[in-house]
Amino acid sequence: MRPYRYQLLLLVVDVALYALCMLLAPLLISFVVDNVIQGVPFDNAFLQNLVDAYGGMQVLQDNLWIWSCMIVAAYIIVALAINRRSLHSGNVAETLALNIRNAMYDHLQKLPFAYHKSRDSGDLIQRSTSDIETIRRFFATQLSEMLFAILNATIAALILFRRSVKLTLLSICLIPFILLASYIFFSKAKKIFLECDLAESTMTTVLQENLNGVRVVKAFHQEKREIAKFSSSNEAFAKKYFDLMHALALFWSSTDLLGQLQILLMIAGGIFMALQGEITTGTFFVFLMYESTIVWPLRQLGRILSDLGKVSVSVKRVQEVLEEPCEDLVSGYTPEIHGNIQFEHVSFRYADGAQDTLKDISFTIPKGSRVAIMGPTGSGKSSLVQLLSGIYAYHEGSIRIDGVELREISKNWLRRHVQIVLQEPFLFSKTIYENIHVASEKASHSDVHKAASMASIHKDIEQFDEGYETMVGEKGVTLSGGQKQRVAIARCLLAKSPIIILDDSLSALDTQTDRMIQEALDDYQQELTMLMITHRISSAKKADFIIVLEDGQITQQGTHAQLIQQEGLYKRIYELQNEGGESDGDERTRIQK
Numbered sequence: 001m002r003p004y005r006y007q008l009l010l011l012v013v014d015v016a017l018y019a020l021c022m023l024l025a026p027l028l029i030s031f032v033v034d035n036v037i038q039g040v041p042f043d044n045a046f047l048q049n050l051v052d053a054y055g056g057m058q059v060l061q062d063n064l065w066i067w068s069c070m071i072v073a074a075y076i077i078v079a080l081a082i083n084r085r086s087l088h089s090g091n092v093a094e095t096l097a098l099n100i101r102n103a104m105y106d107h108l109q110k111l112p113f114a115y116h117k118s119r120d121s122g123d124l125i126q127r128s129t130s131d132i133e134t135i136r137r138f139f140a141t142q143l144s145e146m147l148f149a150i151l152n153a154t155i156a157a158l159i160l161f162r163r164s165v166k167l168t169l170l171s172i173c174l175i176p177f178i179l180l181a182s183y184i185f186f187s188k189a190k191k192i193f194l195e196c197d198l199a200e201s202t203m204t205t206v207l208q209e210n211l212n213g214v215r216v217v218k219a220f221h222q223e224k225r226e227i228a229k230f231s232s233s234n235e236a237f238a239k240k241y242f243d244l245m246h247a248l249a250l251f252w253s254s255t256d257l258l259g260q261l262q263i264l265l266m267i268a269g270g271i272f273m274a275l276q277g278e279i280t281t282g283t284f285f286v287f288l289m290y291e292s293t294i295v296w297p298l299r300q301l302g303r304i305l306s307d308l309g310k311v312s313v314s315v316k317r318v319q320e321v322l323e324e325p326c327e328d329l330v331s332g333y334t335p336e337i338h339g340n341i342q343f344e345h346v347s348f349r350y351a352d353g354a355q356d357t358l359k360d361i362s363f364t365i366p367k368g369s370r371v372a373i374m375g376p377t378g379s380g381k382s383s384l385v386q387l388l389s390g391i392y393a394y395h396e397g398s399i400r401i402d403g404v405e406l407r408e409i410s411k412n413w414l415r416r417h418v419q420i421v422l423q424e425p426f427l428f429s430k431t432i433y434e435n436i437h438v439a440s441e442k443a444s445h446s447d448v449h450k451a452a453s454m455a456s457i458h459k460d461i462e463q464f465d466e467g468y469e470t471m472v473g474e475k476g477v478t479l480s481g482g483q484k485q486r487v488a489i490a491r492c493l494l495a496k497s498p499i500i501i502l503d504d505s506l507s508a509l510d511t512q513t514d515r516m517i518q519e520a521l522d523d524y525q526q527e528l529t530m531l532m533i534t535h536r537i538s539s540a541k542k543a544d545f546i547i548v549l550e551d552g553q554i555t556q557q558g559t560h561a562q563l564i565q566q567e568g569l570y571k572r573i574y575e576l577q578n579e580g581g582e583s584d585g586d587e588r589t590r591i592q593k
């Protein structure tokens, strides 16, 4: 809060001015009623001297308009203070929210992939939006209301005590109960608000998943199931809010009753004391005016305290994200990377995994080689290649790139030299040109077109009405799966990295296009080291080297000619795909465990 110190100080000054002027007006009225009109003598020598200096009481009685002007002036200052208060609290709230939102987004970008993978995106979105909104709202309105309630009640109580201790005690006797009710509610509210937030984020996640997977939902006629799923999370969310409303209703009604009783007590006691001559009419008027400015802001304080529960939950939720350690992308070596890769007895386990996903993996890839990785689903192929781009950290063994231990290479540097194309690539909601160009800001138009030609997508793009300027919808829904894969390959090629990984990223292409891309890659970069996860023998057989993974272990490695001579998974797939016909055999024989 240090950067907002000055603004917060101004806010406190405005609130103090507001409270003082609000309290001044009833005092002036009381003075006019008691001392000016009814002629009650002063019990204050300073005031008596002041009146004498201005010509005595008669002058004041003859010029009652002066008092009206003073009361109006007090309320004008109140209005100005309210205006300044809103400006200052608005300034603090908006700048704070802007900075937190930026800090959140910035931090989310720097968190490791493993963190994103382990979190619900709906929950993260909620932390970055509605939680920050709760904090903003607190600083925009509730903080100044809270300050006013406390300052006003304290000053008013001090003034009232000077007028009548007995009536003041009667006027505030129920306030501790109002505050106690607030405190109890505040404590309870924290848990309920947290549950509401969790229920909301669960509902958001369901909604988000559904929108992302809308094609699958429609293809498998899952609409009814999805509606039922959403409606159950929606009901859970509504129920939590219903519980909250119940608690709020109880809070409002009980504190309302206490507040009204408190005012009633004061009025009854005040009338009685005024009739007994213990207090003047003006003093009774001051009590009457002050009572409302004490009771209701303090009752409001209860509401703010309850919101404070929500605010503290939101602050904690935002803090949790901001305190997550960032991925260190910078420190480490920046060696020249040519593409020589060496795995030695590498084992790897996911943070939540019960056993190793990769076990004792060893192989060597000289630069410029083409390597195919094959294996049943879940055998660890993607995990293996993800280790290479430093997305996950291996815990045993050694991976060296051009002789340098991978974990000692700066991640930024590594990722600039190791490009990965996923089976389901993500495309930004931008034009096709921008989606490719993002890989290299310095690339020219002709570089982009060349990369697209190599990825066999140039002709497709030219056929779109707007060519390269065609907008790609969210996640590229306007493109076919194969087109998306090829745009992603073009993007990867534009980066001109020495190591390229295709994680089953030719799977949506027909065998002929797959072959065309591979031939283009042959011509592209002689020194390119390429690891390619594939289920197609037709793709694998052109590789310099084939690795067969089964259950996290390498069970076979060698060339196509060597592997078809050995008994094992490779030969079985080869025979199956030959029977099925090479062109589409892979789809029918996608390798199962």
Ligand SMILES: Nc1ncnc2c1ncn2[C@@H]1O[C@H](COP(=O)(O)OP(=O)(O)OP(=O)(O)O)[C@@H](O)[C@H]1O
Pocket: 117, 350, 351, 352, 353, 357, 375, 376, 377, 378, 379, 380, 381, 382, 383, 384
């Ligand atoms: N982020 C993750 N956290 C925990 N376990 C994971 C994670 N990603 C994958 N796994 C598990 O690791 C194992 C290997 O998964 P991986 O994706 O590497 O296999 P794969 O051979 O690439 O499979 P496929 O051919 O289906 O893509 C699987 O049992 C999978 O459930």
